[in-house]
Amino acid sequence: MQTSFKVLALAAAVSLLSALPAQAQTRVTFKSAKTGSSYYQMGVQIAEAMKAGTKGAIVVTLEESQGSTQNVMEVRARGADYVFTTPPALVDMAQGAKGPFKDKGDAKFSNIRALFPIPSLTMHFVARSDRGINSMADLAGKTLLLGKGSFGSTEGEKYLKLFGLEGKVTLANGELSNAVPALKNGQIDAFVTAGSWPAPNVIEASASTPITLLSLSDEQIAATERDSLTIPAGTYTGQKTAVKTTSLPVVAYSTTAMSDDTAYTLTKTYWDQKSAMSSGAAWWTGVDQSLMATITGKLHPGAVRYYKEAGFKLTAAQQ
Incomplete structure (x- = not known):
């Protein structure tokens, strides 16, 4: 009798579990x-x-x-x-x-x-603070690393043309992965990168070298036909003011x-x-x-x- 009761109880439990909905994943x-x-x-x-x-x-x-x-x-x-x-x-x-x-x-x-x-993909124009580069126009006569094959490199090249800097800037032949050591060693004056902010390579650059992050004017931003974005002051080491730039959502x-x-x-x-x-x-x-x-x-x-x-x-x- 006791065994029959156990069998019935077990059967009832199995029946109840079968009736419950499985946890969907x-x-x-x-x-x-x-x-x-x-x-x-x-x-x-x-x-x-x-x-x-x-x-x-x-x-x-x-x-x-x-x-x-x-x-x-x-x-x-x-x-x-x-x-x-x-x-x-x-x-x-x-x-x-x-x-x-x-x-x-x-x-x-x-x-x-x-x-x-x-x-968003955010454009960063990163310059050594000791090179007198405080605006896009100041890039004339300087050495700039754009990198190759990235959104940042093609967008940066586009901006040089838009802002009348084509042919006035020496483009360094190198990969973006080399930008931070090249900036630190003085091989380049500035580099361009696009990424979410704060960008890891800009954090690294600002931690090892005094940098200036360039702002774009409202007219320049309008000319790019990209969205405007403001990088808040203090985002990077030594960045005392907000920086206006462009972004791609x-x-x-x-x-x-x-x-x-x-x-x-x-x-x-x-x-x-x-x-x-x-x-x-x-x-x-x-x-x-x-x-x-x-x-x-x-x-x-x-x-x-x-x-x-x-x-x-x-x-x-x-x-």
Whole structure:
């Protein structure tokens, strides 16, 4: 009798457990940037934040990327679990089959939807303080390292042309990875870099060499057709005043294939965890509600649900 009771109790327990819903775990692939870059490190931090904020309900797998264009291109072959980062301008180009997407249009590009902004690519013009360089015009006759193949190098070259400095600046032949020691050793007078602020290489440069971070005028910023951004005073060692420069916004995207609930949870957890991420990496301090204005296309409906709950102001175009 006792054995029969135990068997019945065990059967009832198994039946009850079978009736309970299993703990769902959502897996997401996050494609960001090259290993070793600040944006890859941000991807690591976002993955950790999602795990902590959802208590493991969302597991983010980070993938290395060769660039923002590749991230967008892969939308054609990816599914509901795909999240990637890119400037909004590239999404606009993909959806209009322009620029790098000319003759490569795809109906899936129209399904791209934004989730949340991440730190912007910020232009830094870094000069040795003992070289008398206090403005862009002062770069004439100086040696400048632009690096090769990066957004910062192509953007820096563009600015030299815009500001009448083409042919007046000696361009150093070297990689951006050599900029800090070259500046410290006096081999160059200045270098250009683009990254989230505070930029690790600018932190390193300011810690070892007195530097001047160049500001752009309102007219110069307008000529670049980029967004204006202010780097607060004290961001770098010896930086006593705020610096006005330009930036290229970067946003995390998914597609309409992602469920509204997943997009909602990703977006909510990102903003809930931003303070914790900021304590570990200062570049997150530059992310706030003002960056929402840089999202020019549509937000994912799940993200919209969160933003409305949280009281964010959205444009009609974003919804």
